[in-house]
Amino acid sequence: MSDTGRYLYAIARGIGGEDLAGIRGLRDVPLRLIEHHGLTAVVSEVDLEEFGEAGLRRNLEDLGWLEEVARTHNEVVHAVATKAPTAPLRLATIYRDDDGVRARLEQWHDALQQTLSRVEGCMEWSVKAFTAARTEPSPAPESTGGGAGTAYLMRRKAETAQREVAAEEAAALADEIHAVISQQVVASRRLPPQDRRLAHYEGTMTLNGAYLVDDTAVDDFRSAVQQLSAQHPDSRLDLQGPWPPYSFTTLDDT
Amino acid sequence: MTEVSARTTAEVESQPIALVDLLDRLLGTGVVLAGDITISLAGVDLVEVRLHALITSVRADMAEQR
8 A cells, every 4th residue: 555644634622523524525534633742733645656745746737626626625625614724725735644744733733822812713705906998099190191100109108107107006006905895804814816817807906905804893804895895896896705714824933 | 798718705614624724734834844844753754755746746736536
C-alpha cells in the first residue's frame, strides 16, 4: 500500500466528531480530528502518490483536479465554520503524520487562539462592485479635407480624458462603498479585482471586498448593501456569502 | 420600460460558487505561510510551490477553456 499523508483543511476550537457527521474528505475518505492543547485540526488521509511533492506538482496544473479538490476543501471548511470558530487552511497543506500536524498546532498555538477569538461568531461575505464598460468606439473621421485629422485627434484626446475621469470616479465610488460597508462590519479587506476573462463580468470590477460580519448582524449588513446598491444605480453590487472567514485568519509570519 | 439585465444581489447569493471566487480565497488567503503553498512532511517544509506561477498557469488554462 502506498504512503499516506494528512491533508489539513482547517483548525477550529470546540468541534467534535458529531458536528461533522455526513461530511467526507477528499476522495470520499472520512474526516478525522486531531486535538492539541484546545485546538482541533480537521484532516483526512490522502495518498502521497497524488498529494505528495511530485503528485502535487503534476496535479496542480490539471484544472479539473484543482477544481475538484478546491470544492471539496471548501465544503469541509464550510461545514466546520458553521459549527465552531475556524481558521481555514490554504489549499493543499499536507503533513506526513499526526505528529506533524500537532507540531504545527503547537507552533501556531497562540496566534491561532487569537485568530479564532477574532472570527468567533462571524462569517465572511463578499461584495463586488462593477461599473458599466465605457468602450463606445469613436466614429470614423469625416473626410472633409483639411483639419479633419486634427479634429479626429482632438476628439480622441477628449475621449481618453473622459475615460480617465470616468475611471477615477468609479475608483472613488468603490472606495466610498467599501468605506461605508466597512463601518458596519467586524473587519474588512480588499482582494485584487478579478480577471475579466475568468470571472466573466461586464464592465469593470472596481471592488472585490471581503467583510467579516457577525452572524447576528447579517440582516443589517444585507440591508446596507442593498441601500448602497439603490443609491448608486450606475454601479452593480454583487453580494455573496456566507464564506468561512478565509480572508481574516491569515497568521503573521510563522 | 427597458429590461435591466443586471443581476440583483439576491440572485447572486443563491448561485453556485464560481471557481475563480473559490481560488481567490483558497490560494490567496487563509492561514498561509509566506505567500506560498507549502507542503510539509513530518513538520518540515519541503516544497514551496510558487503561488504566482501556479495562478498564472491556472489562469491560462481557464482562459483557454472558455
